[in-house]
Amino acid sequence: MALMLVKFDLKKRVKLAQTVWFMYWFAVMAGVLVFSMGLFFKIELRKRSELMDNNESHFLPNLLIVMGLITCGINALGGKVCYDSLDPSKFVKWKPMLKTFLVVCVVLNALLLVTTVLCFLMKIPLQFTLTEGLKNGMKFYKDTDTPGRCYMKRTLDLMQMEFRCCGNNQYRDWFEIQWVSNRYLDFSSKEVKDRISSNVDGQYLMDGVPFSCCNPSSPRPCIQHQMTNNSAYYSYDHYTEELNVWRRGCRDALLSYYGGLMNTIGALVLLITMLEGRALESDEDFEDFEDLASRSCCDCGPAVRQHLPVHPGQPEDPESESEGWILEKTVKETFTDIMANMKAMGKGAKVDEGGDAPAES
Known part of the structure; x- marks a missing residue:
């Protein structure tokens, strides 16, 4: 039927x-x-x-x-x-x-x-790809003089401004890597020496983020350096005050x-x-x-x-x-007809294989 x-x-x-x-x-x-x-x-x-x-x-x-x-x-x-x-x-x-x-x-x-x-x-899989890619990209942010990585800073800055995000998971990810190139550091300064010597990897770490993390709609001038130091700015408390940098991580964005x-x-x-x-x-x-x-x-x-x-x-x-x-x-x-046809085709193939075998003399 x-x-x-x-x-x-x-x-x-x-x-x-x-x-x-x-x-x-x-x-x-x-x-x-x-x-x-x-x-x-x-x-x-x-x-x-x-x-x-x-x-x-x-x-x-x-x-x-x-x-x-x-x-x-x-x-x-x-x-x-x-x-x-x-x-x-x-x-x-x-x-x-x-x-x-x-x-x-x-x-x-x-x-x-x-x-x-x-x-x-x-x-x-895209989530894991972005996680590792952003993590490596942030490490190369400072390598503006290295061939093959010289555009990484520009790429990350444009991405953070376009997607209104900061860091991989959050803005504090920048605190864990050196994102300032050595060519812009004064190694004769005691502050620089102290920061480098206090880190086991010999990196210049600081509680700051790149300028591309700043939120332009914030009424206060962007605080991108010494973000955890309340005494560095007037009437500032990083625990309670709304930060003027993007809080969303770029991976999520x-x-x-x-x-x-x-x-x-x-x-x-x-x-x-x-x-x-x-x-x-x-x-x-x-x-x-x-x-x-x-x-x-x-x-x-x-x-x-x-x-x-x-x-x-x-x-x-x-x-x-x-x-x-x-x-x-x-x-x-x-x-049922499809399965029967498939079985018939299989049997036909076996018969053909048997028929091709040479006859014994």
């Missing part, structure tokens, strides 16, 4: 083809959007690649770019098939490819579903930004997956499409009619009804 059996007359067949055609071309536009967002995501990651611990973070945007291109190509082909289904002379060339095309659509749907899941799950992008892209890919599934559900009936092509035009000539399929028990009248379904059999029967 066919699953979701539906009766189609000429008007419904034409409407079905037009609807599926529209859905395919809407999916093409969505595929272009996925490609564009994947490209934008890759550019955003490239802009801050120095703050990433590895290149694995580019796997998702590369996958989105590829899936966007594949989605555009397959759905454009599907739209062309649906458009040509209204013209029997054009549809004849597509008939042998329909089953292969629908199998490709099923595979595409599975890949889109995997891509959707990855969009929501890649936030976890970047993760929120990239996570929002991935959630948006994931929702879009999920929408395309549902749209692909609906289009696949509409055109999965091969017989109905063939019947549509063979009977949608009343005035096609005998030369065309003799090459078109005529279903047993159905008249050649274009106005007559045809049947369409999602599955020709029930889900259980379809699954």
Whole structure:
């Protein structure tokens, strides 16, 4: 018994083809959007690649770019098939490819579903990538004269100002590293010598942060040095006073930004997956499409009619009804047939292997 059996007359067949055609071309536009967002995501990651611990973070945007291109190509082909289904002379060339095309659509749907899941799950590895990348980047902040690291200070400053954040987890992360270059330190000063000698790693540590951590909307001039010294400033208590530096860590800020992008892209890919599934559900009936092509035009000539399929028990009248379904059999029967075919293919392969063996003399 066919699953979701539906009766189609000429008007419904034409409407079905037009609807599926529209859905395919809407999916093409969505595929272009996925490609564009994947490209934008890759550019955003490239802009801050120095703050990433590895290149694995580019796997998702590369996958989105590829899936966007594949989605555009397959759905454009599907739209062309649906458009040509209204013209029997054009549809004849597509008939042998329909089953292969629908199998490709099923595979595409599975890949889109995997891509959707990855969009929501890649936030976890991205969090560890940002944690290590920011930690290493902050260590290289002072190396403005070192080749390969001379732009790290600029990158971090621009990031902290753009995302209104400070440090890795919080502003106190700057207290634990030397972020002032040695070329700007006066090693003849007793204060500098004391600070360096008091640290086991020989670093110049201080309770201060770079200027890019300052909040420009604060009414008080930015206090970025001696932040824990209450006596250094008039009417200042760092325990109770609202600090005029950004309190949010840059890891959380970047993760929120990239996570929002991935959630948006994931929702879009999920929408395309549902749209692909609906289009696949509409055109999965091969017989109905063939019947549509063979009977949608009343005035096609005998030369065309003799090459078109005529279903047993159905008249050649274009106005007559045809049947369409999602599955020709029930889900259980379809699954049983698939398993039987797979077992038959396996047995056939074993027989071929046995037949290829050389005969003993």
